[in-house]
Amino acid sequence: MRAGxxxxxxxxxxxxxxxxxxxxxxxxxxPYLRRWANVETLSAREYFAAxxxxxxxxxxxTMRVDATIGLKPGDHRILHGDLVLDIDAIVDAKGRGREWxxxxxxxxxx
Numbered sequence: 065m066r067a068g069x070x071x072x073x074x075x076x077x078x079x080x081x082x083x084x085x086x087x088x089x090x091x092x093x094x095p096y097l098r099r100w101a102n103v104e105t106l107s108a109r110e111y112f113a114a115x116x117x118x119x120x121x122x123x124x125x126t127m128r129v130d131a132t133i134g135l136k137p138g139d140h141r142i143l144h145g146d147l148v149l150d151i152d153a154i155v156d157a158k159g160r161g162r163e164w165x166x167x168x169x170x171x172x173x174x
Contacts, residue, residue, distance in 0.1 A: 070100035101127040
């Protein structure tokens with residue numbers, strides 16, 4: 065993969081679970097790694113749920129494969145500027161083991 069298309073600097077965050085004083089689970093996110101990536105908006109749809117209108121925007125984040133990261137949907141997410149992108153799937157982009165295409169979702173409540 066050429067470096068040219070990787071023009072966005074993104075932060076990968078990982079989920080941290082702790083217990084509060086009552087024994088309940090607290091979930092927080094901590095910075096994990098910075099990577100160069102390409103972030104593309106794929107689609108957007110508006111829907112009505114729980115008496116509120118929300119918008120779901122899907123993105124594809126492409127980056128070089130790095131097996132040392134141990135990236136997992138649900139345990140990691142991507143920050144790109146003000147966007148928080150939940151990772152739904154990790155795909156070998158071209159089947160050559162060189163780049164990942166992360167299928168991500170951004171929820172916008174309004």
